[in-house]
Amino acid sequence: MSKKVDVLGIEFDHTTKKETIHTLEKRIMKNKKTFIVTANPEIVMHAQRDPQYKKTLQSADYIIPDGIGVIMGAKLLKNPLPERIPGFDLMKDLLHLANKESLRVFFLGAREEVLNKAIDNVKRDYPGIQVAGCHHGFFEENDLEVVSMVKESSPDMVFVALGFPRQERWIHNNYHLFQKGIFMGVGGSFDVLSGTIKRAPELWRKLNIEWLYRLIKQPQRWKRMAFLPLFILKILRTRN
Template sequence: MENNQEYVEIKGIPFIKVSNQQLLDDHLYPALKAKRKTFIVTANPEIVMEAEDNNTYKQIIKQADYVVADGIGVVIGSKLIGNPLPERIAGYDLMQQLLERANQERLSCYFLGSNEVVLGKAVENIANIFPDLVVAGKHHGYFDLDDAAVADAIERTQPDIIFVGLGFPNQEKWIHRYYSQFNHGLFMGVGGSLDGLAGYVKRAPKIWQKLNVEWLYRLIKQPSRWKRMLQLPRFIWHILWKK
């Protein structure tokens, strides 16, 4: 974390108090230009509550350079404690913006996660949309986190950006475990974004996004997510109880 930056602490997690564009222009783009190693966590209420239940995971998140509010629930929580965050910073959108930047600057990206079919289609689509982006490599997400050979292979490609789609908490655990062996690179956990980029999961229509009910659209499309969605009311209850 930067000492001169303002943060909003929610359940012990320090969220950087910036807009999406400020994050890019003042922090991530300069870090890429300077080849400064960077770890970013896009945290929603589910991640915050996982950290609440798992202190080891909480400490990993707290060691990230940037934790941003990927979830309207986090923004609502910040308002409830009287220190509102400017806006939600959606992880999927942030990934798209970084891909666009990589395309403009001819940066290299490595893609880790999902299964072979989804990953292959996602990388194929990315290469078509961003032809000047350099694909440093890809690897599926079905491996043991203790298998250092995967990190070794990625490190040899010297990527500028490493997108890790292992789902939480594994993606943050993997980044934390192998971060020190890289000399540069922006590391970002992207959850299921590879599924979206592959075209297997559709993003909510813009109107749902603007109304901040994208979570409801995803629940309707994927009813099996209902147990995960229970973390949102639990998160809000924790905020209100502490208040």
């Protein structure tokens, strides 16, 4: 995954989901440490306003286009990306890999009841996974006890569900303390894993309108969705 596509200063990897998983599998087997960001237009726009967060994103090994808006933006910039790679789908593929290889996975974030239910479902659906440990998302970012807990569990994968920008900051700030492992911010994925929130039906996902389904189910998300037209407008200004 060497080619990059610049979208408003954030360099996305020009790759497919299949290629991404193949690359990550090789890195895991070689104990290569990997920081993955799955970025949507909201994350890109936040990076425009927060230079430190932008540096955090730029420190990642791979930035994956999670959001149809990013795909649209790259196309408008005449440097298209192959496909959208939803963060939840990428996480599930990594769980399949962990199940196959009996890898150690740490789950960090969400409310305790959501986290516990998500782990119960993971144990049921992926019996080959070794759950290295877990911790809810209600802690201070500089809490060294949480960092020690994750480190001592010797994980092969760490899924961080703290929401952006906190999850990327947490990974970036503690990444140097680990010798191996895939570290990936997964937003609200534990809510879906736990069954607390239902994902859009497959047809909606294929039509790239999963965002609309989520807006219908969670109308309070409208403020977040408002970033998309602003993002496209900034893309058009950049292009011109």
